[in-house]
Amino acid sequence: MTSVPSPVRPKYVGRAVRRKEDARLLRGEGSYIADLKVRGTLHMAVLRSTHAHADLVTVDATAAREATGVVDVLTGTDIPDVGHIPCIDMYPDTKPATHPVLAQGRVRYVGQPIAAVVADSALHASAAAQLIGVEYADLPPVVDLDQAVSENAELLYPQFASNIVNTIAQDVGDCAAAFADADRVFSETFRIHRYGPMPMETRGVLAQVDSVSGRLILYTSTQFPHLVRQFLGGVLDLPESQIRVVAPDVGGGFGGKCEFYPEEVLAPLFARRLRRPIRWIESRAEHMVASSQAREQRHDVRIAISRDGVISAMTVESWTNNGAALCTLATTPASISSAMGRGPYRIPHYRARAHSVVSNKTPLAVYRGAGHPQAALVLERMFDIMAADLGLEPLELRLKNMLTPEELPADRGTDIILAGHVEYDSGDYPRVLTRAAEMIGDADKKAAQQDARNRGKYLGIGFCCFVEETSIGPYESATVRVDSTGKVTLLTGSSPHGQGHVTTFSQLVADELEVPIEDVTVLYGDTDVVRDGVGTFASRSAAMGGAAARRASEAVRDKALRIASHLLEVDVDDLEWRDGGAQVKGSPTSRVELGALSSAATPWNPPLPDGMDWDLAADYRHQAAGIAFANATHAAKVEVDAETGVVDIVDYVVVHDCGTVINPLLVEGQVIGGVAQGIGGTLFEELAYDEQGRPCSPTFNDYLMPTVSDMPWVRTDHFESPSPLNPYGFKGAGEGGAAGAPGALVNAISDALSPLGVSLKSDGPWTPENLLGQIDEG
Incomplete structure (x- = not known):
């Protein structure tokens, strides 16, 4: 029988219902992992590499095994048959640079697990882990992208010909012909720095074996318990029917817990060996080196454009610094940034080559937006750079090239790994942009800039328009x-x-x-x-x-x-x-x-x-019948003090379209939360490394994050363009805040400081010190 339509108006959908949870x-x-109490629990600690790149000459656990409270110790030589951490987004020709559960003969980043200790208390386990003697034979570290792809680079995996382990190709139209016919060609290089999710709850696991059934039970702070069950079964060669995975309350994820980690294998290994519950709770210091990091890319961009501002072609060659290994979702950021490089604009001819590169850093994976912030920043900066050179208004140039509702659905001719073919389903991109411009006061910018100059400040407005893949x-x-x-x-x-x-x-x-x-x-x-x-x-x-x-x-x-x-x-x-x-x-x-x-x-x-x-x-x-694409425009108004380099966000607007809205209160919360993370990455946060591959941000004393005093009042507006790909028109709303903030802020800062010759080619972090350097150069 066909569904009988409901004869009354919905009571809840579309309303700002307060959160039940x-x-x-x-x-x-x-009830988080650290709250779970299981009788007889033992505690696990992990010994991590202090060297970025070295062969392991010896790993001697004799003293640790004899230490107070120690019950068991595992090193890489004890588990030679345990599988590697799976990478599920490999392309057919991806080089399998995957991660062993414990280092096997070589370490490739500071923080890589070398051994694990189980004891009667977390204190005893941690103390015993430090008694494990490790002798390293150092190898030359490979830290940044340029170094990793240089002609004489040290190879992280000698069995491969280079440190480039994957290349994604996207080809639409005939770029060569379009560039040959272009009136102007603009070329720029942009760099996106490394930072990460930083959820309030660090990772944790609790593993036990059911005394009656003998089944393995794993409690873990994860975003995908069913996939963890699948991965764990594969690594341990266990049928999924013998594994139960539970994700209790999870204190934030943002992509960092959308990974399968060595600790999710080690705790079950110990639990099966000892028939005792095993708990591990990640410290914040561990989190800074052992949980996945994000964002770091370099983009070389060329755009062909006519004198009157119509873009005909674009090429992008990008490099993603994937760190020491391909973890669970390693190539997705490169795939998304290459597939979505044209944003909401026509740009009929397009060529992208996206390379994933290994280096001696913590492995990189997905983080809220996963490639969208990078793609949006690069393209939206190009729009402002080209508009200034051509004598056009940034809004005018965008609207001239923007897809209209009548052109949708639009087959973009590109593909995203694990998601599929890119075909924009619905939206009104020009309407979203013009509404954001109206709300931010773009028409009154010149007067506002003069007022700011009278107060000794430089004011700028920046836009970032993007389309994001959701609901895969x-x-x-x-x-x-x-x-x-x-x-x-x-x-x-x-x-x-x-x-x-x-x-x-x-x-x-x-x-x-x-x-x-x-x-x-x-x-x-x-x-x-x-x-x-x-x-x-x-x-x-x-x-x-x-x-x-x-x-x-x-x-x-x-x-x-x-x-x-x-x-x-x-x-x-x-x-x-x-x-x-x-x-x-x-x-x-x-x-x-x-x-x-x-x-x-x-x-x-x-x-x-x-x-x-x-x-x-x-x-x-x-x-899924296809990918539903949400879209948004971010608009930022900033004032910059050129004497101190301090950026003050005086107004921030997001006009967002996530299709049919179930709960506007929660959509607004998602957008504002994403903006906070985008502000953090643009103005404060950086996972920096020195030339030896040693992390320079071991704690929150060194890794700066925005506080409530750094947040502007974010004003939002919402349009609804229901997706035809599901019966209710839903699209995703979780990442739209993070995807647009870097581009909007960098454009706004560049606009503010353009009288001083500043044109930013990086997403930051634009701390006062870094920005003063740019002002001095300008």
Whole structure:
């Protein structure tokens, strides 16, 4: 039977419903890895390399094994048959520069695990780890991109011909002919520095073996528990049926927990060896060298353009510093930045070559936006540079080249690894841009600049327009069940780490079944409770997990109507669904409530007719019909003190389009949170290394992050261009704040300081010291 449309207006979808999950968290009732108490737990510590590049001559664990409280020690020689950490986004010709669980004969970055110790306390385990004697034979470190790809570079993996381990090619049209016919050609090089996610909760694991079934149970702070189960089974050669993975409360992820790490293998190895629970909690110092880092790229860009500002072609050659190994999602940033290099603009001819390069740094992977911030920064800086040279307004040049709604859907001719072919589905990019310009006061810029100069400051406005890939597949799962009281439970394969899934998914289910939102319980993050799923990343939860939840709810409603037709002895077409129950059309007193319908669908009652299930429940797996593309324009207004180099963000606007909005309050929160991370990366944060490959940012004393006093009041506006690729028009909203902030801020700073000859070719971090250097050069 086809779905019966709901006859009443939605009560929750589209409303700013307050988050259901916050109350217990604010009361301190969250359950994170460090909160879990299991009797008999032992504690694990990891000995990490202090050298960036060296052969391991000896690793002597004799003293550690005899230390107080120590129960077991593992080194690389003890686990020669354990598999490497998987990289799931390799291309067919990618060189397999993958990561062993413990170093095997060579270390390639400071922080690489060499050995692990288990003891009766975390203090004893940490002390014993320091007793392990390691003799290093140093090798020349390879630190930055230029060094890694130079002709005589030291090879991190001698079996490969170079340190370039992957190259992605994107080709659209005929760039050579377009450049030959161009009136002007602009060429620039841009550098994006290295920083990282820095969630409030560091990583942690707790592994144990069930004493009855012998199954391995792993509690881990992750964004994708079902994929961790798959990866762990592959590395340990265990069937997935023998593994249970649980992600309890996760205190932030941002992509850093969208990885599979050595500690998620080591703790289970010890648990199986000792038949004791094993806990490991990452310190912040470990996090700075052992969790994935992000962003670092170099882009060489050429753009062909006519005298009147129409872009005909663009080429980009980029290099991503992937660090010492290809981790779980290693090539995705390069893939996205190359596929999305043209943003919301036509640019009919396009050629990109994106190289992934290994070096003696911590492995690089995805972080909120994963390639979009880099691509947007490069293109949007080029627009401002070209506009200034051609004598055009930045807005005018953008609008002249921007795709219009009538040109969508638009096949862009590029591809993203794991996501698929790039075809923009819907949007109104010019409308979003012009609204942002109106809100930021671009028309009054000259007067504002003069006012700032009168106060000894330099004012600038910068824009960043982008389109972002969201809601990627391959699928997401949902199960909806109704109990005899009429209460509803949703099981979802999406695994939240702060986004508000409990609230948004409850809104969707409550509207479909027309029940109070308080009657919906959402369960997630446990592979024994939720049979299968993919996880939470790439702004996919609403469009994938939400669509699955809504479809499953529709199926439950349809089942309920069929059961009601039997109980009320009427044809199902004579029924309607209202306020959580089925009733005869035109006769609201002839009605059966949801709880009664669920009670009727049990084996305790007389058999139902054929085609009616005993259980008022439904499963649904929503598959992606394609990529849904959100879009936004960020506009920043800054004042710069040229004497001190201090940047003051005096106004910040985001106009965002994520398709149909489920909860505007949560969308706004996602955007503002992303802007905060973009501001951090542009003005403060840097994971710096010295020439020997030693990290220069070991703590938050050295790695600066924005505080509340550094944040502007972020003003937002939203348009809705529903995606045709899922039944409700949803797109993703999780990364749009982070993707546009670097480009908008760098353009604004460059605009402000243009009278001083400053034109920034990097995303920062534009600390006062670094900016003063640029002002002096200008």
